[in-house]
Amino acid sequence: MTTLSVVVPVKDEEEAIGPFVAQVAAVLDGLRDPAGAAERWEILFIDDGSQDATLAAIITANLADPRIRAISLSRNFGKEAALSAGLEHAVGQVVIPIDVDLQDPPEVIAAMLARWREGFEVVYGVRRNRLTDSLPKRMTADLYYRAHNWLSMDKIPEHAGDFRLLDRKVVDVINRMPERNRFMKGLFAWSGFRQTSVEYDRVERKVGQTKFNYWKLWTLAIDGITSASTxxxxxxxxxxxxxxxxxxxxxxxxxxxxxxxxxxxxxxxxxxxxxxxxxxxxxxxxxxxxxxxxxxxxxxxHRPIYVVRDEIGAPATDMDAMKMDGA
Missing domain, CATH: 1.10.287 (Helix Hairpins)
Structure with a gap:
């Protein structure tokens, strides 16, 4: 039986928590190992300094299902830091970062898991098209991928975001990286290991609004290039x-x-x-x-990448131990 950790960085996403949990939990409950047994899983939210009722929505979800837990950061540290926190606190043999907006369909997780069982340590999702993005965003995204891969030795897959499956050994390598300026897609590429892709169609966001604007995307692009190339x-x-x-x-x-x-x-x-x-x-x-x-x-x-204010819920391994002890 495999333990899956789904890592979800969130900021001001109170409306999206409920629909996300309902859809992703249904997908995870339907996963089976080669012997036909249900997979063990957890959903780990990283609340990156939300100012709305995001954390309250996560607590409500945790009360309904203890496999849903959260790490609440002391302030907004940015998505890359929040994702780093998620990787450090996830307990699964495989870790799957995904956005809460459900534009990356969780149904793809089954295909990723199948490729992982074939021996791949990293299975990244690649968008077949970017029709859900505006024309300027599609053009700038394509330009960025080409510029990054031309300048850097660590090539990142074109049109692949953070949505991917990571084996525990890959997560352990990334967690040992000490840098504070973190561009996660670059770190995923640098780590190496056997990598493959799964294609999927991205859908429109149905709940809430994106927190990224062109200035943040520009800043992320600069961070990506300067962190990976001289x-x-x-x-x-x-x-x-x-x-x-x-x-x-x-x-x-x-x-x-x-x-x-x-x-x-x-x-x-x-x-x-x-x-x-x-x-x-x-x-x-x-x-x-x-x-x-x-x-x-x-x-x-040498400051910490993030600061944890609170933790909600126990890791999957702790819950299993409690069940064995009769708690």
Whole structure:
């Protein structure tokens, strides 16, 4: 019998808790191992500093079914930190991160579990299409995946989100990673192991509203690239060398022209264009350098990735022990 931990980061999702639990619990109850026995499971919510009645809705669900539990964080630390908390507190042999909006259909879990039993340690969900997203989001998402995989040695699967199945050995490796600036899809890719995919169709969100906007997605994209690659730093060395070479060639051209035709007065427009261009390049390079220095500062502080305020419910292993003791 396998223990499955479904990890669900949430923030201000009081309306979505009930429908999510009803649909996911029904799917999990229907899972069977090769011998035909029902699988053991838990749903672990990570309340990432919700300001509404999200935690109260989770407590209500826990009272109805003790297999539903939660970790409540002391404030909003962000989805990557909340997902890290979920991986550290999950007890299952397999761990499945999923969003509460049900756009990633939980019915796919059965297919993921089948591939895991074939020997794969990571089974990630890949969207067949992104028709539920707006055209600008589809275009920027495609551009980001291409840029990330071009810049980084750790290739992330295109159009794959956090929805995936992780074997316990993969989770243990990720939990040992000490960095504070966390881009989970990059960590999943870096960990290696045998990986495969399961395709599915994403559906429209039926309850609540997304908490992501374009600024948050942009910030996440920057975090993803800077955490996985030093190419943005290295490129300025090559760019600087190229500009220096062009400048040297231009200086040689001016020298030859002056010797042949005499001295002339350079134009104001060309001089200002060169100054503004080089000044803009310098500021841009300082901005890229600042991104990396800021991340070094966060790592040097060595603060916790998250802080737990409260825990609701007992892990599946504790509940099993209580049943064996006759509690």
């Amino acid at each position: 190419v943005p730093l290295r490129v300025w060395s090559y760019l600087g060398a190229g500009i220096a070479l062009i400048s040297l060639l231009y200086a040689g051209f001016l020298l030859v022209r002056t010797m042949l035709f005499g001295v002339d007065v350079p134009g104001y427009a060309s001089m200002m264009t060169a100054i503004l261009f080089l000044g803009g390049m310098q500021l841009l390079s300082l901005g890229v350098l600042g991104e990396y220095v800021g991340r070094l500062l966060v790592e040097a502080k």
